[in-house]
Amino acid sequence: MNYSIRICEEKDIDKLLDLCRQHAEFEKSAYLPDNKKEKLLEAIFSEEKLLNCLVVKVQGEVIGYTTYTFDFSTWDAQRFIYLDCLYIEENYRSFGIGNVLMDKIQEIGKEHNCINMQWQTPEFNERAIKFYKRIGGIGKEKVRFTLPLN
Numbered sequence: 001m002n003y004s005i006r007i008c009e010e011k012d013i014d015k016l017l018d019l020c021r022q023h024a025e026f027e028k029s030a031y032l033p034d035n036k037k038e039k040l041l042e043a044i045f046s047e048e049k050l051l052n053c054l055v056v057k058v059q060g061e062v063i064g065y066t067t068y069t070f071d072f073s074t075w076d077a078q079r080f081i082y083l084d085c086l087y088i089e090e091n092y093r094s095f096g097i098g099n100v101l102m103d104k105i106q107e108i109g110k111e112h113n114c115i116n117m118q119w120q121t122p123e124f125n126e127r128a129i130k131f132y133k134r135i136g137g138i139g140k141e142k143v144r145f146t147l148p149l150n
Contacts, residue, residue, distance in 0.1 A: 001052050001058065001095045001097075002058070003056055003057060003058045003063075003092075003094070003095075003097060004056070004057050005054055005056050005057075005100065005101065005104060006054065006057070007052075007053070007054060007055075008044060008053035008055045008065065008121065010041065010055065011043055012055050012062050013037060013040060013041055013102075014037075015027075015054065015055075015061075015062040016040065016055070016062070016065055017036055017037055017040070017142075019045045019062070019064065019065050019087055019089070020036070020040075020085070020087075021033070021092065022089065023085060023087040023148075026087070027122050027125070028122070028124075043066070048071065051067050051068075051069060052067065052068050052069065052082070052108075053067045054066050054067060054104065056088065056092075056097055056101070056102065058092060061115075062089035063088060063089045063091075063092045064086075064087055064089060064092060064097060064101075065085065065086075065087060066083065066085060066086040066101045066104075066105060067083075067085045068081055068082060068083050068084055068105055068108070069084060069085040069111070070082070070112060070114065071083075071118075073115065073116075076115050076116075078113075078114070078115040079112065079113060079114050079115065080109070080114045080115050080117065080118055081105060081108060081109035081112065081114045081116075081117045081118075082118050082119065083102075083105050083117060083118070083119035084119075086098065086101055086102070086119070090102060098131060099135065102135055105117060119132075119137075
């Protein structure tokens, strides 16, 4: 399958929002579209960039994305790259695109002197867990909590 991966551009934002909705649905999570477009535009494209985004295109259509941030580990006393999201539309899975995206994020992490790459996936996403283990990911048993602040 022929595809390309590039940095997200402002013209991709509507498709990115749709992919985010699909991703949330896939992970059995709530997705409220309230002001997401404006917030993502600011997070990805402002001078004080908070989020980095790559998109995958097939025949001119965006069919997947990955987002990542840089953070600091207290325990390691070093910077790490955090893979926030990776989603590919169902019809385009199993073509090796996920492997290439993971490789790209690793390369970016190395370029920025990160000690490691971290990410998470729901326990029920067995396909992703098998994929992550196959590429050398090491799972850590933890329970993730969220505390709303507004």
